């Protein structure tokens with residue numbers, strides 16, 4: 001799929017919610033959707049950075065319908081408040097792009113005492129999706145942004161927060177990105193029993209030059225190799241293409257995994273290999289139950 005096929009669409013009827021929309025891929029996706037006349041709800045953890053992103057977008061698209069609101073995925077209270085405002089202030093959502101993320105950061109706990117990567121990258125989005133589920137359009141789609149780093153992952157449902165095993169920042173990132181895929185699959189299964197025709201999909205950007213790499217545990221080392229990365233990595237804009245195509249592909253089917261086509265930065269494919277663990281039905285169910293329990297929710301329970 002060539003990204004250029006999507007560049008002239010009129011999306012004035014679409015309402016899209018993007019997490020982590022002030023920077024990197026989320027910002028590029030927000031800019032794209034705003035420029036195609038969609039209404040964009042932009043969730044950000046810092047309203048100051050949100051306002052800066054909004055100014056940049058309005059300079060490029062002066063009549064953009066873009067609304068920045070606080071949504072800190074490391075804090076359930078912030079997620080709950082955000083979901084309430086969205087439900088009160090906007091019509092039902094067509095596309096939920098669960099994009100925000102942190103990578104390979106030093107060990108930390110969220111406000112809810114979750115290991116921060118599992119907490120922000122997976123549980124925060126699980127909670128947000130659950131809270132907004134009743135406010136999705138009948139044909140809405142949910143896109144979870146994963147990573148090929150999931151290939152390195154195992155997931156320990158008995159100790160997702162590394163309380164009794166040693167923490168390795170990249171392994172914890174990989175675990176959270178495997179969780180994104182498991183979540184997508186289980187969500188599709190559970191939505192099948194619903195009367196709506198909702199669709200959950202996954203996407204990954206390949207390697208894209210964003211600030212994701214600036215916050216890793218080995219940041220000083222990363223700063224050294226970032227220029228080398230730049231030689232082969234995609235730009236943030238190119239990295240957003242698989243996410244945007246997953247949001248809009250008219251031929252999308254449940255569980256499709258969108259990513260860049262090998263060697264073609266402007267093309268997107270769904271022919272992306274997933275680790276077999278991502279297809280493990282008992283792990284999918286186990287993660288779902290754990291996520292409900294951790295978030296004190298009963299989202300699409302058995």
Ligand SMILES: NC(=O)c1ccc[n+]([C@@H]2O[C@H](COP(=O)([O-])OP(=O)(O)OC[C@H]3O[C@@H](n4cnc5c(N)ncnc54)[C@H](OP(=O)(O)O)[C@@H]3O)[C@@H](O)[C@H]2O)c1
Nearest residue numbers: 020023024025045072073074100101147207208210211212
């Ligand atoms: N770039 C890549 O090569 C790559 C590869 C594979 C997968 N990904 C995935 O792509 C997604 C986007 O990453 P990116 O490359 O665009 O990184 P980025 O430039 O660092 O952007 C990440 C976004 O997430 C936000 N965020 C972080 N913690 C948050 C929290 N607690 N609550 C709400 N928002 C939070 C950031 O906000 P602040 O600006 O306030 O920090 C920022 O807006 C992530 O899920 C990442 O795992 C990226």
